[in-house]
Amino acid sequence: GAGVSQSPSNKVTEKGKDVELRCDPISGHTALYWYRQSLGQGLEFLIYFQGNSAPDKSGLPSDRFSAERTGGSVSTLTIQRTQQEDSAVYLCASSLFGGQGGYQPQHFGDGTRLSIL
């Protein structure tokens, strides 16, 4: 079946521009996560959505970062006024919710490689 789909796969933009990254989760997965993977910091949690609950935004590095999830499915991560330190691979994951201990394995997309010039 279809996995997590992210677009674009690569994005190059100039410093100061806004960018939008898209994530289509696996059908039926109610939980959606964004992570950032960079050389210096490794893999970092950014934000989590679960159903209609308020998202957990505790991992967002600054107020230039925001995300939304429309209709409980597709999510968009927006970075405003991009800086060079925003260059990284942005990974999206989705999972079922509940089950043993309320925990389900996360399934990852291939990521969006963002380069800020």
Place this chain on the structure above:
Amino acid sequence: AQSVTQPDIHITVSEGASLELRCNYSYGATPYLFWYVQSPGQGLQLLLKYFSGDTLVQGIKGFEAEFKRSQSSFNLRKPSVHWSDAAEYFCAVGGGGSNYKLTFGKGTLLTVNP
């Protein structure tokens, strides 16, 4: 706070040799432990997971991992490595209940020599 340490940044093995990748975690309660693999330009693929029960867990591609609570370790093993196993491997820890976030180690890059 939860944390994961992968002591080996880079490991090189010969094809057919055995492999062990180390992972140590810090977590205040019973952890949920995962190993993911990432090939260049790809996302993360789940190799195996430990939630509870048998401390030796089997995964895909012939990998296994053993949970040792006393050592706070969750090492990944494979008896005979194939060239296609060359990739980066990440250990991750997450909690139960509302602690759904995964905390990842820095990764171990595996090189396989012919």
